[in-house]
Amino acid sequence: MCSQQLISCFANMWTLLLITCVAAVSAEPLTYYGDKVFRVVPQTIEHVELLKSIASLTKLDFWVPDSVSLLEQGKAADFRVGYDNAFDIQALISHSGMPFEVMIDDVQMVIENQFTSKVRSGHSYEKYNDIETIYAWTANIAAENPELVSRSQIGTSYEGRPIYLLKVGKTGASKNAIFIDCGFHAREWVTPAFCQWFVKEAVNSYGSDPQFTNLLDTLDFYVLPVLNVDGYAYSWTNDRMWRKTRSLNKNTNCIGTDPNRNFDAGWGTNGATSSPCSEVYSGTTFESESETRALGDFIRSNLSSIKAYLTIHSYSQMLLFPYSYTNKQAKDYYELLALSEGAVNTLSSLYGTIYTYGPGGKTIYLSSGGSDDWAYDTGIKYSFTFELRDTGKYGFILPESEIVETCEETMLAVKYIANHVLNNA
Numbered sequence: 001m002c003s004q005q006l007i008s009c010f011a012n013m014w015t016l017l018l019i020t021c022v023a024a025v026s027a028e029p030l031t032y033y034g035d036k037v038f039r040v041v042p043q044t045i046e047h048v049e050l051l052k053s054i055a056s057l058t059k060l061d062f063w064v065p066d067s068v069s070l071l072e073q074g075k076a077a078d079f080r081v082g083y084d085n086a087f088d089i090q091a092l093i094s095h096s097g098m099p100f101e102v103m104i105d106d107v108q109m110v111i112e113n114q115f116t117s118k119v120r121s122g123h124s125y126e127k128y129n130d131i132e133t134i135y136a137w138t139a140n141i142a143a144e145n146p147e148l149v150s151r152s153q154i155g156t157s158y159e160g161r162p163i164y165l166l167k168v169g170k171t172g173a174s175k176n177a178i179f180i181d182c183g184f185h186a187r188e189w190v191t192p193a194f195c196q197w198f199v200k201e202a203v204n205s206y207g208s209d210p211q212f213t214n215l216l217d218t219l220d221f222y223v224l225p226v227l228n229v230d231g232y233a234y235s236w237t238n239d240r241m242w243r244k245t246r247s248l249n250k251n252t253n254c255i256g257t258d259p260n261r262n263f264d265a266g267w268g269t270n271g272a273t274s275s276p277c278s279e280v281y282s283g284t285t286f287e288s289e290s291e292t293r294a295l296g297d298f299i300r301s302n303l304s305s306i307k308a309y310l311t312i313h314s315y316s317q318m319l320l321f322p323y324s325y326t327n328k329q330a331k332d333y334y335e336l337l338a339l340s341e342g343a344v345n346t347l348s349s350l351y352g353t354i355y356t357y358g359p360g361g362k363t364i365y366l367s368s369g370g371s372d373d374w375a376y377d378t379g380i381k382y383s384f385t386f387e388l389r390d391t392g393k394y395g396f397i398l399p400e401s402e403i404v405e406t407c408e409e410t411m412l413a414v415k416y417i418a419n420h421v422l423n424n425a
Contacts, residue, residue: 030239032107034083037063039392040093040100041076047098048073054092058085061241063395064316065365066258067280070271072365078392080107080241103392111240116400125200125407127400128189131161131233134225137196138164145203147171148216154224155294158247161229163294168202169220176425178308178418179299179380181224184260184371186231186242187396190388190406191312195225197407198414215418222298222306227291228259241396245289249276257283260313261367262292263374266325271367282369292371299375307425308382309375310414315395316364316387317355319344319413322376324360324385325368332381333359339420340384343413350409353389360385382421386410 042048048071054060055068061080062068071077081089093100104110117127123137142151148168155163169175182195202221205212226232230246244256254277261272264286268274272282287293299306321336323329330336340357347355356363360370364387376383389398389406398406 029237030241032080032083032111032241033109034086035080035104035107036083036086036090036102037078037080037104037107037392037395038090038093038100039076039078039103040098042071042073042098045073047096050092050096050098051077054089058082058089062279064392065271066367067271067273067278069273069280070365070367075365078103078395080104104395104397107241107397110394110397110399114394114397114399123196125193125197126403128193128403129196130236131226131229134192134196135162135164138166138225141199141203142166148203148206149199154298155290157228157230158245158290159230161233163227163229163291164225165298166199166223166225167220168199168216168223170206170217174305175218175220176307176421177220177222177302177305178310178382178421179222179224179306179375180310180312180414181227181295181371182312183224183226183228183232184311184313185258186228186235186244187240188314188388189235189396190314190398190403192226192232193403194312194388194407194410195223197403198411199223199225201411211415211419215415215422218422219418220305221418222302224295227295229291231256243279244281245291247289249281252276254281257281257289258369259289259292260311260371261369262286262289263296263369263371265370265373265377266368269368270325270361271365272369280367286369295371296374299378299380303379306380308384308417308421309372309380310384310386310417311371312386312388312410314388314398315390315392317353317389317391318364318385318387319347319355319357320360320363320372320385320387321357322359322373322383324364324366324370324373327359327361327366330359330376336382336384339382339417342420343416346416347409347413350412351405353405353409382417382425384417386413 063078142149182191235242261282267286344355
């Protein structure tokens, strides 16, 4: 069992360590050789307090949940720890009696092995594409398919990058719409891959797949391949594990805001913080970020037509619906629960991938300022968050070899939801 004496010994030991800060503007990308990802299951309050004590003295990058503040007794947590500290932390956890396993033994090796193809030039739906490649792809697919796809710019990022949106659907009379966004958190690379896959499937399936053809004839799909364009670009050039935006924060060297804590949905309460150095920093106010404000403005301007909002994240294999910022039951709870069950069952039918589902606050953890809760409270009943593959073997570093299966099965769930929206909105 963990004891106060153990925590005190750990604290004394840690004061001897030299903490090296890496400047955000460093020309050399960060590497993670020897970093490990642990999965722990705190069984007691003492276990939780031990983890919080460790996190207060050294950097722990929490993957699930997003923050040390969200740790709960009896719930598994995944976090990355640096090579220099990994051995000591593993020893402390083991000595405390807390169940744990090493999910990733060397983070950098997984990063380097995530690429199936060593040829990085040119767009492909079976590999990860950097932001410039995605930009070029949005222009090309719209130019090549003007009857189905159009591109617009809905905003500009903090660093001046365009935020492009694709409208997908048979041109003609005004229709109800479904909004899909990807790339909220920079390191969740499989999500932009899915948004690109969705558009590709729409273009290739129109006229040959009766179900999808009907959806595209009767609905429009707004697809935002990457919301957090600055963070995504930075995750390619400087830090593969970057999560937040890249906006500057006053009176601190800590960069960025968590865009999924930056909406007017219980903003700044559960599962968020006012500390700019935190991965779940909620910003100075809701929609303080150029990117979240652009998204909010577009949806508000098209609220009469947008009937569903799907935001794509990773990882955990979950389908979540409101609420996340409170345990209050959504007024449409039973319909959303049944729809989630049907979508998850359809997804699982292809490769047997198991998803859990339910309201975010109870299914994963309480978190405020999320775009799905905001969309629901704004009047979009069918509001869902997908947490794509996997359940922790690779976490945010899902290899390219899993892109196709991930996208294929997720497409089934999205089409299932779209058909329900078509018939019920």
